[in-house]
Every structure is written in C-alpha cells, then in structure tokens.
Amino acid sequence: MKLRSTQKDVAEMAGVSRATVSYVLSKRQDGNIRISDDTRNRILQAVEKLEYRVNVTARGLKTKRTHLLAVLVPDLSNPFYPVLIRGAQKAAYEADHRLIVFDSFSTPEGERDFLEAALHHIADGLILSSFYLEQRDIKHLLASGIPTVGVGPRLWGSGVDVVQTDQLQAVRAVIDHLVSRGRRRIAHIAGDLTTLNGQLRLEGYRLALRVHGLEPNERLVVEGKFRREGIAERVDSFLASFAPGELPDAIFAANDVMAIEAMKAVRRRGYRIPDDIAVCGIDNIPEAEYVEPPLTTIGNDVELMGREAVSMIVDRIRHDSVKDPECREFPFELIERNSS
Amino acid sequence: MKLRSTQKDVAEMAGVSRATVSYVLSKRQDGNIRISDDTRNRILQAVEKLEYRVNVTARGLKTKRTHLLAVLVPDLSNPFYPVLIRGAQKAAYEADHRLIVFDSFSTPEGERDFLEAALHHIADGLILSSFYLEQRDIKHLLASGIPTVGVGPRLWGSGVDVVQTDQLQAVRAVIDHLVSRGRRRIAHIAGDLTTLNGQLRLEGYRLALRVHGLEPNERLVVEGKFRREGIAERVDSFLASFAPGELPDAIFAANDVMAIEAMKAVRRRGYRIPDDIAVCGIDNIPEAEYVEPPLTTIGNDVELMGREAVSMIVDRIRHDSVKDPECREFPFELIERNSS
DNA sequence: CTGAAAGCGCTAACAT
DNA sequence: ATGTTAGCGCTTTCAG
Numbered sequence: 001m002k003l004r005s006t007q008k009d010v011a012e013m014a015g016v017s018r019a020t021v022s023y024v025l026s027k028r029q030d031g032n033i034r035i036s037d038d039t040r041n042r043i044l045q046a047v048e049k050l051e052y053r054v055n056v057t058a059r060g061l062k063t064k065r066t067h068l069l070a071v072l073v074p075d076l077s078n079p080f081y082p083v084l085i086r087g088a089q090k091a092a093y094e095a096d097h098r099l100i101v102f103d104s105f106s107t108p109e110g111e112r113d114f115l116e117a118a119l120h121h122i123a124d125g126l127i128l129s130s131f132y133l134e135q136r137d138i139k140h141l142l143a144s145g146i147p148t149v150g151v152g153p154r155l156w157g158s159g160v161d162v163v164q165t166d167q168l169q170a171v172r173a174v175i176d177h178l179v180s181r182g183r184r185r186i187a188h189i190a191g192d193l194t195t196l197n198g199q200l201r202l203e204g205y206r207l208a209l210r211v212h213g214l215e216p217n218e219r220l221v222v223e224g225k226f227r228r229e230g231i232a233e234r235v236d237s238f239l240a241s242f243a244p245g246e247l248p249d250a251i252f253a254a255n256d257v258m259a260i261e262a263m264k265a266v267r268r269r270g271y272r273i274p275d276d277i278a279v280c281g282i283d284n285i286p287e288a289e290y291v292e293p294p295l296t297t298i299g300n301d302v303e304l305m306g307r308e309a310v311s312m313i314v315d316r317i318r319h320d321s322v323k324d325p326e327c328r329e330f331p332f333e334l335i336e337r338n339s340s
Numbered sequence: 341m342k343l344r345s346t347q348k349d350v351a352e353m354a355g356v357s358r359a360t361v362s363y364v365l366s367k368r369q370d371g372n373i374r375i376s377d378d379t380r381n382r383i384l385q386a387v388e389k390l391e392y393r394v395n396v397t398a399r400g401l402k403t404k405r406t407h408l409l410a411v412l413v414p415d416l417s418n419p420f421y422p423v424l425i426r427g428a429q430k431a432a433y434e435a436d437h438r439l440i441v442f443d444s445f446s447t448p449e450g451e452r453d454f455l456e457a458a459l460h461h462i463a464d465g466l467i468l469s470s471f472y473l474e475q476r477d478i479k480h481l482l483a484s485g486i487p488t489v490g491v492g493p494r495l496w497g498s499g500v501d502v503v504q505t506d507q508l509q510a511v512r513a514v515i516d517h518l519v520s521r522g523r524r525r526i527a528h529i530a531g532d533l534t535t536l537n538g539q540l541r542l543e544g545y546r547l548a549l550r551v552h553g554l555e556p557n558e559r560l561v562v563e564g565k566f567r568r569e570g571i572a573e574r575v576d577s578f579l580a581s582f583a584p585g586e587l588p589d590a591i592f593a594a595n596d597v598m599a600i601e602a603m604k605a606v607r608r609r610g611y612r613i614p615d616d617i618a619v620c621g622i623d624n625i626p627e628a629e630y631v632e633p634p635l636t637t638i639g640n641d642v643e644l645m646g647r648e649a650v651s652m653i654v655d656r657i658r659h660d661s662v663k664d665p666e667c668r669e670f671p672f673e674l675i676e677r678n679s680s
Numbered sequence: 681c682t683g684a685a686a687g688c689g690c691t692a693a694c695a696t
Numbered sequence: 697a698t699g700t701t702a703g704c705g706c707t708t709t710c711a712g
Contacts, residue, residue: 004705022706053459054706055401061688062688062708082422098457119393121344347690358690359701360697376697395689401706402704
C-alpha cells in the first residue's frame with residue numbers, strides 16, 4: 001500500500017491548520033463559519049496537487065458512519081435479486097452510500113454469518129431478504145440500532161421496516177385468472193414451506209381455490225425450494241403419477257424459476273402449454289418473458305422496492321429516527337402471457 | 341446508534357489491560373507471548389457478557405485494511421455477473437472478506453464513480469469488469485497500490501492481474517461448429533464495438549470465417565451493445581432486409597442475452613430454429629438452457645473465475661505482493677444444444 | 681475566520 | 697505473562 005497524503009499534508013502545504021482543511025472539504029453550510037476565498041483556494045490547490053482523498057476509515061471512526069449498506073439475498077442467481085439490488089444501488093448512490101452484497105445461498109448459516117457481520121457494524125443499514133432469521137436475531141439488530149428493512153412480509157411485526165407486496169392477493173390474482181380460463185385441476189409447486197413466503201403462497205392458493213368452490217387436493221401440491229435445482233425432475237415424476245384423465249390442467253408455481261423448470265418437465269412429457277397444462281409463476285423475472293411460451297406471472301416493480309428500501313434506511317440514518325416501524329406495500333400486476 | 345461496549349470495557353471487567361484483550365481476541369500465534377488460561381477465560385467471559393464485538397472501523401484505521409473487496413460489473417441483470425459475484429463471494433468469505441458490488445450500468449460515468457470510490461480506499465482489492473477505464477485510470481489504481489484484477493482481456497497489459505478466457509478461440513469454436521453443421525451464411529450480432537470484447541468477438545468471427553474459406557460480409561453484421569434492449573427489433577429489421585433466398589442460415593451473437601433476443605425476432609418472423617436459422621451465443625447464462633430451443637453457446641466456469649480473481653487479490657494483500665501481473669486463463673467449452 | 685486539542689476504538693512495539 | 701504507550705487520520709468543540 002502506497003503512502004497517501006493526509007489532511008495534515010494538505011494543511012501544511014496550504015499553510016493552515018488541519019481543522020480548516022477538514023472544514024473546507026466537508027463544506028457543510030450549517031455553521032456561521034466562513035473561510036476566506038483565498039484560504040479556500042490554497043487548500044483546494046493543495047488537495048489537487050497532493051491528490052488528497054479523505055480516508056473514509058478515519059472519518060468513519062470519528063463519525064460512526066461507514067456509508068455502507070449491506071444487502072442480504074438468498075440467491076443471487078435468481079434474477080429477482082439483482083433487480084432489487086440495482087434499484088437499491090441507484091438510491092444508495094444518490095444518498096452517497098455503497099452496497100455490500102451478501103448471498104446466503106438460502107442457508108440459515110449464510111444468514112447468521114450476515115447477521116454476525118452486521119452486528120460488527122460493517123454497514124450503516126441493512127436490507128434483509130431473510131428466510132431463517134428469528135425474532136431473537138432481529139432483537140439483536142434492533143438493539144444495535146442499525147436501521148433495517150426486511151423484504152417481504154416475513155419480518156413484519158418483528159420491529160423492522162418492511163417492503164412487500166400482498167402475497168395472498170397476488171396468488172389470488174393468479175388463481176382467478178386460471179379459473180377464468182376454465183382450469184379446474186390446478187396444481188401448486190410450493191416454495192420452501194419452512195419459509196413464510198412459501199406458506200403464504202400455499203395458503204393463498206388454497207384460499208383462492210375455495211373461493212371458486214374448488215376443494216384443495218393435497219395430491220396436487222409439490223414442494224419445491226424456490227430454487228431451480230431438481231424441480232424439473234420432481235415435476236416430471238409428479239406428472240407421471242397421474243392417470244391420463246386426471247392430469248392437472250394448470251400448474252401454479254410459487255415463483256418463476258420453478259415455473260420455468262416446470263414448463264420444461266411438462267414439455268418433456270409431451271404435453272402442450274397452455275393447451276394441455278397452463279403454467280403460471282410469480283416474480284416476473286426477465287426470463288419469464290423470453291421462455292417459450294412466455295410465462296404468465298405476477299410482476300411488481302422490484303427495482304422500485306429496492307430504491308424505497310434504501311430510502312427508508314437513509315431516512316432513519318439521517319434523522320436518527322426512532323419512529324415506529326413502517327410497512328410499505330407495493331402493488332402487483334398480473335402479467336398475462338401465452339403460458340396460460 | 342446504541343452504545344457499544346469497547347475493549348476498554350472488556351479490559352476493565354476482566355481486570356486486565358486493553359492490550360491483553362486485543363491480544364487474546366486477535367489470537368495470533370506468531371509471538372512468544374502467552375496468555376494464561378485464567379486470564380484468557382476471564383476476558384472471554386467479559387466479551388460474552390458485554391456482547392463485545394470489535395469495531396472494524398477502528399481496527400481498519402489501525403491496520404489499514406477494510407476486509408472489503410469491491411466488484412465492478414457492467415450489468416447486474418446480465419446473469420453472467422451474479423454468477424461471477426457468487427464465486428467471488430465464496431472465496432472472499434473464506435478469506436474473511438466481504439464484497440462491495442457496484443453496477444456501472446455499462447456507462448463510463450459509472451465506471452469512473454467506481455474508480456473514484458476505489459481511490460478512496462473503500463476496499464482492499466478490486467475486481468474490475470471494465471469497458472471504459474483507460475490506461476491513465478489504471479495508473480492511478482496501480483499507484484494506489486490496491487490489488488486489482490480485471491475480468492476479460494481488456495485490462496491485460498495495463499499492469500493489473502487478469503482472469504479471462506481466450507475470446508478468439510471461443511468464437512472460433514462456435515463458427516467451426518456452425519460450419520460443420522453446414523451453415524454458410526453466418527450473421528453476427530456484434531457486441532459494443534467500442535469495447536475490446538466486442539471487437540475481439542467480431543474479429544474472431546471474421547478470422548474463423550476465413551479459415552473456412554468464407555468471405556466475411558459486412559451486410560451480415562449488426563451491432564448490438566451486449567444488452568437486451570432493442571436487439572429483437574434490430575434483428576427483426578435486419579432479417580427483413582434480406583431477399584428470401586439470401587437469408588442468413590445462422591446467427592452468432594456476441595453474447596447470450598443478445599442471442600436470446602435474436603431468437604425471439606427470428607421466431608416472430610416465422611422462421612424455425614434451427615431449421616431455417618441456427619442461433620448461437622456466448623456465456624452460457626442459466627437462461628440459455630431454458631429457452632426454447634435451448635441455446636448453443638460457449639460456457640466457462642464463471643463462478644471459478646470469480647473465486648480465482650479473489651484468490652489472486654487476497655494473495656497480493658496477504659503478501660503485499662509486488663510480483664508481475666498475472667493473466668490467468670480459463671478453459672471454455674462449446675455447449676451444443678438444439679438451437680444449432 | 682482560523683488554530684489547538686481532545687479523542688473515536690483499536691493495534692503493536694516496547695517495557696516490565 | 698501482562699501493562700504502557702503512542703499513534704492511525706479524521707472531526708469537532710472551544711478559544712482566540
């Protein structure tokens with residue numbers, strides 16, 4: 001590591017004290033302090049000449065701010081999250097913050113590692129797509145005073161802010177759509193049922209069916225894990241388990257990546273989509289538009305969620321806010337495409 | 341922000357000095373210093389009781405290490421990069437580092453913002469997927485002494501380490517494949533030609549054609565930007581510009597996202613893939629496997645590249661290494677699927 | 681308008 | 697085997 005010039009160097013070169021340098025550089029207008037143009041220019045010149053840049057670590061030690069926000073996601077290879085992250089980054093950038101990204105690989109250990117890092121105050125704020133952290137973990141976070149926003153309904157009530165869309169309603173919209181298309185034997189590829197999201201979507205599926213006078217049938221439910229791996233195989237054997245006349249006429253998957261995998265299996269077994277079996281997902285990942293046939297799904301403005309999450313955090317950081325936790329809900333939209 | 345306990349608190353509670361606490365906690369074995377079990381236990385207990393955690397900022401100020409690695413990518417929504425990041429994260433985690441992720445949105449400004457942040461020493465090392473940074477930018481980086489590895493051939497020669505695969509060879513493999521399948525009128529959707537990667541792939545395309553005695557035809561080249569946007573439309577009008585008998589019989593796109601967009605356009609115009617027109621890409625993004633028909637492409641172990649990039653950086657960090665820049669080359673593989 | 685001085689929490693010689 | 701001490705580079709009262 002090369003030796004960097006410090007404020008002291010700048011101060012000496014400009015012939016002023018270090019405090020003055022600090023003052024000029026942090027150019028906050030609040031005070032009644034005024035620096036003469038001459039002094040200011042000398043300082044700025046010295047900065048230029050020495051290629052001086054503030055040491056963010058030293059500043060952080062003093063100000064207790066890292067200007068870092070940490071984002072926990074369960075699976076970076078699920079396109080939902082990069083979109084969220086992009087939105088977050090845009091907002092973070094505007095607020096002069098950077099993003100630490102952490103992929104938990106959907107494991108409790110990954111989430112705990114993140115928690116541990118967070119508790120070390122590696123960041124000024126947290127965005128949490130968590131499936132496994134529990135109330136007592138969140139308690140630690142709350143106690144630490146690090147502004148945190150959860151993505152999805154799961155953390156709502158635990159004391160942190162939350163951005164989410166109404167899961168039950170979203171699922172309802174899909175089922176309504178499917179039923180309106182004449183589908184009656186609607187199967188569900190559930191997400192990880194140890195997670196609230198998985199449970200909620202399954203629950204929503206059952207609720208919606210009943211609304212239409214359809215009795216949920218356990219045989220029509222397969223559990224997935226929200227991930228790509230193994231879904232095609234599972235759906236394949238799922239489909240194989242039905243007598244020809246009793247085949248489901250629709251598959252509703254708890255997210256798009258599983259829906260797309262399901263499509264693969266459906267086609268592999270020689271059924272047509274949507275003629276024989278309609279397929280729907282949730283998330284509206286970019287891929288959903290590009291698969292064949294394009295996937296009907298539920299979309300919402302994930303990038304906006306990312307931005308809002310950051311803005312909620314930054315708000316709390318800025319105002320050292322202690323107001324009650326807030327749940328910001330985002331609208332969703334049924335995106336009808338040819339898979340249904 | 342809540343008040344955290346400090347080493348001083350721990351020291352007082354354990355009845356020892358702060359140095360001893362520091363020593364026990366950083367448990368480096370190097371010295372001839374030995375702490376009695378009794379003392380150690382008292383300290384550990386105090387740590388426990390006080391829920392003490394080191395202040396990474398303070399440590400960083402002292403040690404001049406942030407334990408952060410910054411990753412610049414041009415486009416997080418291109419699945420190539422999340423995979424790279426995951427690989428990087430795994431390796432980073434093992435080496436006790438975290439990742440700052442920065443999406444430049446493929447803009448020079450984005451890249452310069454990143455550079456500026458990097459020059460502020462926000463991270464101990466950098467992974468750079470850069471299209472626009474120039475030699476003089478890199479010079480600053482080099483001068484700063486921050487270990488840096490470039491992704492792709494572009495930065496090779498500028499003084500930083502590099503991970504890459506042989507672009508020319510990779511393109512060659514695709515063209516060989518297409519020709520062996522009897523294709524002769526092979527079109528190319530080029531990447532951004534202001535970038536080395538774009539140029540290299542176009543160049544490789546021409547070279548490979550000539551090897552097979554095919555004369556490159558400028559009419560068969562469309563320029564894209566490596567991004568999804570607008571490609572389908574462009575390919576659509578590209579195809580429309582040909583008389584029925586003169587249609588290309590293959591399209592080779594400079595990356596998968598463009599190839600997939602091209603497939604859309606091809607189908608939209610009523611041509612069959614691969615019967616009428618074969619389509620190939622480069623990258624082997626997950627999506628390539630799931631589109632219909634699955635896309636023939638060039639794959640390499642991107643996750644491994646991410647890991648290796650980190651390991652090269654960590655190596656330099658650990659040893660304050662000044663050895664010559666290294667170019668680590670990764671093998672690629674032609675993945676034949678039904679689109680060709 | 682500018683300077684002096686204290687101290688953020690930690691590490692690493694150097695003492696003892 | 698443990699304690700003392702001197703900063704790391706910066707911000708921020710408080711005096712002048």
